[in-house]
Structures are given as structure tokens and as C-alpha cells.
Amino acid sequence: DIQMTQSPSTLSASVGDRVTITCRASQSITSWLAWYQQKPGKAPKLLIYKASSLESGVPSRFSGSGSGTEFTLTISSLQPDDFATYYCQQYNSYSWTFGQGTKVEIK
Amino acid sequence: QLQLQQSGPGLVKPSETLSLTCTVSGGSISSSNYYWGWIRQPPGKGLEWIGSIYYSGSTFYNPSLKSRVTISVDTSKSQFSLKLSSVTAADTAVYYCARPHYGSGYGMDVWGQGTTVTVSS
Numbered sequence: 001d002i003q004m005t006q007s008p009s010t011l012s013a014s015v016g017d018r019v020t021i022t023c024r025a026s027q028s029i030t031s032w033l034a035w036y037q038q039k040p041g042k043a044p045k046l047l048i049y050k051a052s053s054l055e056s057g058v059p060s061r062f063s064g065s066g067s068g069t070e071f072t073l074t075i076s077s078l079q080p081d082d083f084a085t086y087y088c089q090q091y092n093s094y095s096w097t098f099g100q101g102t103k104v105e106i107k
Numbered sequence: 108q109l110q111l112q113q114s115g116p117g118l119v120k121p122s123e124t125l126s127l128t129c130t131v132s133g134g135s136i137s138s139s140n141y142y143w144g145w146i147r148q149p150p151g152k153g154l155e156w157i158g159s160i161y162y163s164g165s166t167f168y169n170p171s172l173k174s175r176v177t178i179s180v181d182t183s184k185s186q187f188s189l190k191l192s193s194v195t196a197a198d199t200a201v202y203y204c205a206r207p208h209y210g211s212g213y214g215m216d217v218w219g220q221g222t223t224v225t226v227s228s
């Protein structure tokens with residue numbers, strides 16, 4: 001099974017900060033990686049798919065990069081609505097795995 | 108716009124079988140571009156993929172749950188269902204249905220509202 005490791009687990013930042021979250025896969029997943037945002041009591045929301053494609057309706061301050069085993073989610077200028085938990089997720093051979101999550105908190 | 112509506116009991120007794128259904132509306136459950144999946148989230152914890160099904164009935168399960176999970180599809184009712192047998196307190200979680208979409212690199216672009224399932228006698 002492919003394992004996904006996110007870092008950091010928690011991130012404290014201020015409005016306007018540039019924020020980067022990293023996700024590592026235990027083996028190559030080429031570009032089959034997605035990023036989600038989840039707020040308390042809500043279902044996750046797809047932000048990025050295929051490592052770097054922005055889902056329709058998602059603000060352009062969100063971006064994704066990487067391939068193979070190392071991926072990043074960047075928020076270029078953190079907004080009040082962005083304080084949430086973020087998950088990466090891989091797809092490989094009919095199996096899906098999520099990272100453990102990164103909580104973005106107000107500094 | 109496609110929507111997923113979940114239904115099923117919120118309380119299940121230990122050793123019994125958890126059963127949830129997800130109804131697809133606003134689109135076809137039989138599209139070749141989608142899978143249909145179940146994901147859960149224990150209280151205060153992260154997301155765990157349970158399994159997925161294709162409209163043809165092909166199923167794919169998380170190896171850690173495979174022995175207890177059955178996912179099925181009823182295209183005539185536009186529904187897919189989850190059964191998890193021999194539940195324990197560790198199965199207490201919010202359960203979501205979702206749509207892994209080929210066009211989104213099998214990212215899950217549509218989610219159900221979530222069902223809180225508590226395992227308790």
C-alpha cells in the first residue's frame with residue numbers, strides 16, 4: 001500500500017502569509033495527487049487535482065506542484081477563510097490514500 | 108448539478124452491521140468517468156478511504172477493512188451502499204460518500220453531507 005506523509009501537522013500563520021504544505025508518497029504516484037480543504041463539521045472540498053490543476057471555483061491563491069513522490073500545496077496570501085485542515089490524497093491502481101492532515105491555525 | 112444524499116442509521120450496536128446508502132441525483136450513476144466511494148473520519152482524526160465501486164459492480168477495498176466491507180450499486184435506483192460488519196467502538200466515525208472523477212485525476216469532486224455513526228450498546 002502507498003503511504004502518504006504530510007508535514008507539518010500543524011501550521012500557525014497570519015493573514016497575508018505565504019503558506020506551504022508538503023506531502024510525500026512512499027512510492028511514485030506520478031501526478032495522481034489531490035488536495036482538499038476541510039472545515040469543522042463539513043465535508044472535504046477538492047482544491048487541486050492531478051498535482052497542479054485548480055478545481056473550478058477555487059481561488060487562484062491556491063496552487064499545487066510536484067510529481068513522483070514529493071508534492072506541495074501553496075497558499076500565496078493566506079485569507080481568513082483559509083484557516084482549516086488540508087489533506088493530500090493519492091490514487092494508484094484502484095486504491096486511494098489520504099495524508100494525515102495539516103491544520104492551519106491563526107498565529 | 109450532481110448531488111449525493113446519504114441515508115442510514117446513526118446508531119449501531121457492537122458486533123452488528125453498519126449500513127449506509129448514498130443516492131445520486133442530478134447526474135448518471137452509470138457514467139464510465141466515475142467511481143463511487145466511501146470515506147470515514149473518526150472523531151478528531153483524519154480521513155480514511157473505505158472502498159470504491161464502479162457502476163458495473165467492480166469493487167475495490169481498503170486492505171485494512173476488506174474482510175468486513177461490502178459495497179454494492181443499484182443503478183436502477185441511482186444508489187450505492189456500504190455495509191460494514193462486526194462493528195466495534197473503533198468504527199465510530201463520520202461516514203461520507205463521494206465521487207472519484209476521472210477528469211479530476213480520481214480526486215473526489217462531489218461529497219455527501221456525511222453521516223455520524225456511533226457504535227454503542
